[in-house]
Amino acid sequence: MKAFSLSLKGLRRDLRAADVRALFVALMLAVAASTMIGFFLDRLDRGLTRQAGQLMGGDLVLEQSDPFTKELRQTLRDAGLTLSQQVDLVSMASRDNAFQPVSLKVVDPAYPLYGQVRVERGDGTETLAHGPDPGSVWVAPRLARLMGFEIGDTLRIGESTFTVSGLVEREPDQSAGFSAFNPRVMMHRDDLPATGLVQPGSRLEYELLAKGPPDAVARVQSRLDRLRDNGVEVRDVREDRPRLGGALDRAQRYLSLSGLAAVLLAGVAVAMATRRYVDRHLDTAALLRCFGASQRQLSTLFSLQLMWLAVAASVAGALLGLAGQAGLLAILTRFLPLELPPPGPLPLLMGVFTALAILVGFAGPMLLRLKCVSALKVLRRELDPMPVSGWVVIGVASLVFGALLWLYSGDFMLSLGLLVGGELALALLWALGHVLLTALLWLVRGAAGDDRHGARHAWRLGARQLARRRQASLGQLLAFSVTFAAMAIIALVRGDLVSAWEAQLPENTPNYFAINIQPDERDGFREIVENASDTRSDLYPIVRGRLVTINDQPAEATVSADQEAPDELRRALNLTWRATLPAGNRIVAGEWFDADAPAGDDRPVPISMEQGLAERLDVSLGDVLGFDIGSEHVSGRVTSLRSLDWESFRPNFFVIFPPGALERFSHSYITSFHLENDRQATIGKLVSRYPSVSLLNVDAILEQVRELLAQVTRAIELVLVFVLLAGVSVLYAALTASRPMRAHEGALLRVFGAGDRMIARIQGAEFALLGIASGLLGALLAEAAALGVYLVWFDLPPRLHWPLWIVLPVGGALLIGGIGHLLTRSVRRQAPMESLRLLGET
Incomplete structure (x- = not known):
């Protein structure tokens, strides 16, 4: 003391x-x-830990670019899980002469599995345990301000018109990331077919959300592992907690x-x-x-x-x-x-x-x-x-x-x-x-000099x-x-x-991306864009394919045990074909393939690969890559490696095939272009003529x-x-x-x-x-x-x-x-x- x-x-x-x-x-x-x-x-x-299930939408979330089979859904139900299905895509909403890119969220009657939706219905805010009714949509308040409409007005999405019945103030499974910069529109699942947005080659993400106790998830673990091996993205709330972006x-x-x-x-x-x-x-x-x-x-x-x-x-x-x-x-x-x-x-x-x-x-x-x-x-x-x-x-x-x-x-x-x-x-x-x-x-x-003042x-x-x-x-x-x-x-x-x-964006950077352009719409869409834009990229075909083998070995087997498999092995890649080297690409190894290279037989076709992906997968010139596209298998031999300008705001691809190799598969087109403010009327013409095409306004993203x-x-x-x-x-x-x-x-x-x-x-x-x-x-x-x-x-x-x-x-x-x-x-x-x-x- x-x-x-x-x-x-x-x-x-x-x-x-x-x-x-x-x-x-x-x-x-x-x-x-x-x-x-x-x-x-x-x-x-x-x-994030406390509300992980709510943020993800369920204890288990499965995501892929194709609808989930009835057999899989029944297997999950038999294990004791409650299911909800969603579809996410980017579309264009229109009203009169106003147009706005939106993030469309299509939900079923079981939505939401966790939490409730806070919706302004016109006479006050309500907390609801369901989504919008068929024929109506709920929208983000920002969309109502941008397009100047109120509750009860109509909104056109794709080929259908809907009544705006509510403004969503908070979603229980709101994304924790910052990638969805477009205003949200929530729609009933029964209304999706009538919009005409689901086309061959369309970019859609199908989600299957499951709610249940940990032992129910454990009972289907072996099935989940097989789904991961087949390219399905599987997120388990116990392991894959949402991140902030x-x-x-x-x-x-x-x-x-x-x-x-x-x-x-x-x-x-x-x-x-x-x-x-x-x-x-x-x-x-x-x-x-x-x-x-x-x-x-x-x-x-x-x-x-x-x-x-x-x-x-x-x-x-x-x-x-x-x-x-x-x-x-x-x-x-x-x-x-x-x-x-x-x-x-x-x-x-x-x-x-x-x-x-x-x-x-x-x-x-x-x-x-x-x-x-x-x-x-x-x-x-x-x-x-x-x-x-x-x-x-x-x-x-x-x-x-x-x-x-x-x-x-x-x-x-x-x-x-x-x-x-x-x-x-x-x-x-x-x-x-x-x-x-x-x-x-x-x-x-x-030092020398005057030292008059010391x-x-x-x-x-x-x-x-x-x-x-x-x-x-x-x-x-x-x-x-x-x-x-x-x-x-x-x-x-x-x-x-x-x-x-900010320093990465040159002048006249493309401020619009167009995706889901169907083959029969390509020429007409290109003509409108060429007449309105001085800066544009080519239209590139897109085929979704998953890399499954490298030199006849399973692709994931080439990754060492102490390393995590790259994301490119867990999901489908966007593949394209082209006769000439795209703008902004540079050959760093090998030679660009001959445009007349044979295709359609059992021999691997020549392909060009992005340099960074090749390094992550330890792929070099001469290696043979195998892709699953739909129900078919396509092989390609790497003949060149490319470096890409990722900041160009132009379409870029990890793998490019020669012409004639992929045309037989279902595909759509993508392009980017720059429009000045006084040419925004072009957007109205594109939306009215091609309602199934998704236009992404990059200016809106950059502002966010x-x-x-x-x-x-x-x-x-x-x-x-x-x-x-x-x-x-x-x-x-x-x-x-x-x-x-x-x-x-x-x-x-x-x-x-x-x-x-x-x-x-x-x-x-x-x-x-x-x-x-x-x-x-x-x-x-x-x-x-x-x-x-x-x-x-x-x-x-x-x-x-x-x-x-x-x-x-x-x-x-x-x-x-x-x-x-x-x-x-x-x-x-x-x-x-x-x-x-x-x-x-x-």
Whole structure:
């Protein structure tokens, strides 16, 4: 109890010290960043887990491009499962002269298996356990606003006209992804045939949703495995929980990266502040040893002090993190497909654990000096305990940070790789810092020019101060470089996440895709598009086929046991035929096949394959691929590999056959084209003449993406604030730690006749040189780290950020110079004798 009381009294007294305040701020920011992100992601994860069945629409979801057989449905019913059938497709809705692409959802009387549909029926919102009646449709409110109709009006879809009987406010099985950008239209299954949208080769997705207990699903597991082998997509709620899609998936990765960066920066700040804290308490520890305190008692006393500080910082940081996650939720809530549960206690516990881990890892090794202090230090001030090696501190801190990284990421190999890579980077950074600091000092010393106002002399003295404390300067340089690099990476990723996709769209990018064009509609459709559009692609035939064999072996057998089979083996591919190489394609291996290549016999026909798919499947030139198309089997020999321009917004195909190989199969056509705003009347002509053709408005999709990314940008900017504050805390802690040394040096300068103005110039030059060197080193580290993060984590194209090499050195000089000037202003005002008394604290 005495130790508890004494530690509290000591902490209350120490709160007036700048290094303890820096410790508190750094720990608070680490807890705030980790708990804010932890609270948000935990709520998201628990919400998806709790409502997985509702989000998927059932405990089991089967999806394929053909209707499910009666025999399969009966097998599932016999196992004890309740079934509901759906059909999803993209179509065009029209009313008067207004046209709008829609996502059509066709449901049966058993819909929904889980939850209820909230529908505005004209006299208030109703919660219903069924879909629309035959002859009527329910639509998304956005569609009503876009096309200007109300409940009770009519809407034409395909070849049929329907009455709008409700506006859907929420669907129980609303997609958790962001691919369905078109407004939703819900229709009864009995009305689908009359629309004329189901044609040979039409792009439809048939879904079979099943609800039942886990043992019922287990009874049909063998049948489900056979369905997977036959190309049916099978999603089990126990294993295939819905995901949030690419946009929020990248946002989650960014949030995790930002949280770890904030924790790392806070740890560096803790290490810098602890060094000053230990130096300041050496005399106190020596006095306590004189009064009979043991090493164990010293360790307990100072550990308790820092523990109280960690608890207080954890409480303040948790409250700040709780407010921050509420801000994140408020920004992103409109894009979340579900209502999130209230925050749980786990992120709070993780935040407290993070604060304690940072103290142990980044401050623990340096606290050993207090334990080892000698009582004779009271009389002989030079008897300071040997400082712990910087590499020991870095090693222990790296292990703790690696453990935190493993804890937060859940990937041991990734954590180990980053930890080893980080250690190597620190060693290289230390060597480069030594070279860079030497080069800057040499340049300053050799600078010539007018020194009328003593500026050149101040720069030389500032450089000499850095050179005299080479090891301490290198330590600060390393800390500042890591700080600038972490802040830069977070800022760079933020900018590139938002802007990378925008730069991929050239002028006159096709803004419409047309699919499900029937062979007898091809010529007429092409004529209308050619008269209205200056930018268009060819019409490509589409045949759906599944890759089943590679060199007469089952395709999935070619994938090693420790790898997951590519998605292209689980679903049917879009195949086409063409005599010439498509625009935007480039041959990277082999030769394009002869247009007169024989087809129709038992010999494999020549085919061209996309390079990326060939690499994923370990396919090379000369390999024979077998495809199941309908009830027939077609073989093709790979004669060329192609690279594709996936950002061209033109139709692209993994596999292309020569003419004459696939024409006998049922097929439709696809094309893309660009229409200006004043040519939108063309859409009306296409829809009225070809109602079964699905037109996808890419402009509408891009507008939705822009809106989504704008919200995600605001969310990540909120996290960026915490990272920047953590970076500033590092600068503050490092400059606070060196304050006594600079005060002593300033006092010596004043003894030898230097005035306040000259001392300010010398210290400013020292800070500026340190900032320039740290900025250059930070830019190098940021570019290298960004390369790895972009390629491994975010799947973004790497590029050189040349403004970084200007902003970081200049910003480093201004930031470190500004903070250093503010922190040393009171020191410069002290009398020389008072500053010289700080000699024992340096």
